[in-house]
């Protein structure tokens with residue numbers, strides 16, 4: 001994958017997002033593009049930033065922290081979207097702007113305690129196991145309300161919304177069902193927690209379905225940076 005390919009991939013993804021916004025009668029620009037750069041070198045992130053992207057998602061802590069420091073001359077917004085071990089929260093709290101993969105109160109408390117006071121509050125999305133798969137990370141939908149309540153009371157976090165990775169599905173209707181369930185849960189919780197303005201759902205394979213169901217942030221890796229080995 002060269003920098004030139006990245007520029008045309010980004011244009012393609014942005015065109016898909018614009019078409020999906022239009023099809024869903026949603027305002028142009030209502031969906032943010034989070035470029036998922038896990039396993040890809042800092043040089044490709046730099047190329048994507050030169051093409052206009054600002055928000056990048058990382059799954060692996062050390063790799064993410066290395067890229068953040070290699071690219072500190074750029075004005076980027078970094079999102080942690082991978083599994084979190086409770087003894088690894090400090091570097092996340094210190095280096096990232098958002099965390100999408102919070103799925104237990106203990107992690108949230110540690111992130112709040114460890115957030116440096118000279119940085120703005122850390123933006124948090126709760127990860128929901130919306131397809132209720134036995135092996136998947138994320139809160140059961142019935143647990144989300146109580147954890148949202150706790151996070152809303154923590155001083156150095158701001159609860160922004162929900163994130164999910166639905167089970168793969170082949171038809172559009174099957175893709176949309178869990179995405180709709182996440183949207184409904186988000187809408188219900190946002191009545192109580194007005195800072196919840198973010199619905200983090202949609203990846204390379206289902207971003208059209210996610211935008212049709214109200215996603216405000218799609219997380220796209222493969223269709224920007226190419227397949228991961």
Ligand SMILES: *Cc1c(COP(=O)(O)O)cnc(C)c1O
Pocket residue numbers: 036038059081082165203204205219220221222223
């Ligand atoms: C890897 C990853 C993505 C990107 O997936 P693609 O199918 O490559 O677009 C999105 N979200 C999460 C949480 C991921 O781990």
